[in-house]
Amino acid sequence: MQTIPNRQAMCEKLLELAETDRDIMVLTSDSRGSAAMAPFAKQYPEQFVETGIAEQNIVGIAAGLAHSGKIPFVTSPACFLSMRSIEQIKVDVAYSGTNVKLIGISGGVSYGALGMSHHSLQDYAVTRAIPGLTVVIPADRHETKKLTEALVKHDGGAYVRIGRNPVDDVYESEDYEFEIGKAVRLQDGEHLTLIAVGETVRVALDAAELMAKQGIRSRVINMHTIKPLDEEAILSAARETGFIITLEEHSIYGGLGAAVAEVTSRACPVPVHILGIPDEPAIAGKTSEIFRHYGLSAENVLSIAQERLAKKGQPG
Numbered sequence: 001m002q003t004i005p006n007r008q009a010m011c012e013k014l015l016e017l018a019e020t021d022r023d024i025m026v027l028t029s030d031s032r033g034s035a036a037m038a039p040f041a042k043q044y045p046e047q048f049v050e051t052g053i054a055e056q057n058i059v060g061i062a063a064g065l066a067h068s069g070k071i072p073f074v075t076s077p078a079c080f081l082s083m084r085s086i087e088q089i090k091v092d093v094a095y096s097g098t099n100v101k102l103i104g105i106s107g108g109v110s111y112g113a114l115g116m117s118h119h120s121l122q123d124y125a126v127t128r129a130i131p132g133l134t135v136v137i138p139a140d141r142h143e144t145k146k147l148t149e150a151l152v153k154h155d156g157g158a159y160v161r162i163g164r165n166p167v168d169d170v171y172e173s174e175d176y177e178f179e180i181g182k183a184v185r186l187q188d189g190e191h192l193t194l195i196a197v198g199e200t201v202r203v204a205l206d207a208a209e210l211m212a213k214q215g216i217r218s219r220v221i222n223m224h225t226i227k228p229l230d231e232e233a234i235l236s237a238a239r240e241t242g243f244i245i246t247l248e249e250h251s252i253y254g255g256l257g258a259a260v261a262e263v264t265s266r267a268c269p270v271p272v273h274i275l276g277i278p279d280e281p282a283i284a285g286k287t288s289e290i291f292r293h294y295g296l297s298a299e300n301v302l303s304i305a306q307e308r309l310a311k312k313g314q315p316g
Contacts, residue, residue, distance in 0.1 A: 078104025108249035110164035125254025
């Protein structure tokens with residue numbers, strides 16, 4: 001199984017697309033290295049802008065470029081882009097209706113050892129509350145490339161979070177249908193549903209594999225788009241399986257789990273177990289260590305499922 005960082009996959013696809021589309025531009029905030037965009041800067045210097053450490057300015061510059069007909073991709077650390085630049089995102093991008101693609105790199109706990117100042121665990125909550133802003137988090141390199149193509153065609157502002165480290169493949173290739181706002185059902189099952197986003201999709205698939213060995217058939221949904229949310233996929237899961245576990249590299253407040261619970265509470269109330277980072281400064285450490293500490297592991301998901309299903313007298 002090949003593993004490369006999603007940021008590298010995005011650069012590779014942008015290099016390919018920019019060859020024929022000169023309106024594509026990349027902007028970095030002293031982050032071309034961490035964004036893996038150095039090859040783009042070298043190959044297309046006239047389509048590249050370096051602003052230095054000026055996260056608020058970079059959003060305003062990108063909005064101006066978008067008003068001029070360009071398709072700007074802002075690549076900046078998610079912890080700064082989603083917090084320090086949030087007013088510019090709200091006003092210059094969303095409210096103004098500009099076609100800016102905001103790429104929050106090294107998202108979640110990618111900067112694990114640097115602690116809370118560099119963790120971005122509130123970005124789903126903040127960005128999905130802004131009218132007119134699409135929010136997407138790809139699961140692997142294949143989905144990142146599909147998303148990059150879709151973003152070039154998508155008219156409007158978008159916030160995308162990608163991690164820093166290599167991630168295991170979720171898909172075998174890019175040969176599948178990807179649509180912003182349309183969840184992907186990766187596996188069928190009737191005992192419960194796992195809904196995951198970003199790098200936790202791989203965790204969900206691994207958990208489903210463990211469950212299968214225990215006779216538990218779980219549905220697995222990749223909810224790559226937090227906004228607009230695929231409500232029908234959620235309601236189908238609620239009606240047909242009766243229990244949902246959500247997984248996210250984000251605070252348990254305001255993210256994927258909250259969005260799923262909002263939908264089910266309105267139309268099909270079922271138990272929803274939200275698995276993410278609790279209301280505390282996340283510990284410092286490697287991503288894998290932080291995931292294990294907070295139960296974002298296949299083994300813990302299995303345990304949660306077994307406990308719930310035991311109460312219902314089902315397999316597990």
